[in-house]
Amino acid sequence: EDKVVQSPLSLVVHEGDTVTLNCSYEVTNFRSLLWYKQEKKAPTFLFMLTSSGIEKKSGRLSSILDKKELFSILNITATQTGDSAVYLCAVRQGAQKLVFGQGTRLTINP
């Protein structure tokens, strides 16, 4: 059965801390891995990863994919309260279908 597993499911840290969110997957016909941030409603797109070992970076956020070990990590440095959200990892299977993980609920305390 295809599955995407995220850990931890919940994380509470102080502002300024660095966090690492994990995503492992077992999905047939892997095409790419995507990270989304979901605050109150719509998930917003963060990164799409297709190749191993190439870090994608956007400000304080960065992500990398390991296709041999079947996992990805999302790093957030110098966290801010605005980073509080649910972070979703999804794997694109075949042409279009996305398989989502359960999400990691990140809470940044001031």
Add this chain to the structure above:
Amino acid sequence: GAVVSQHPSWVICKSGTSVKIECRSLDFQATTMFWYRQFPKQSLMLMATSNEGSKATYEQGVEKDKFLINHASLTLSTLTVTSAHPEDSSFYICSARFHGGTGMNIQYFGAGTRLSVL
């Protein structure tokens, strides 16, 4: 990024009535849109893939007669929950597939619709 609009954001209806939810891609054309359902504190579960000009493809366990999907244009897909019952109460989110440059294939999401069936 590409913008997807979903309407309404919240709807309350009586049991037995039908509810239509619209999903529009505002600044790009989407031949493929997707409908997801999300239960509290759970992840998104794909219900169906909506293909412009053809029938939707439903995931296993999703009743196609209950969740009617129409994708009549390249910018609009609709989901109609027919004869809604309290167990249909949920958060429904649509997405539209955006084809960017080489290899770019990203789903952009609408803001979701919270359906409450009394």
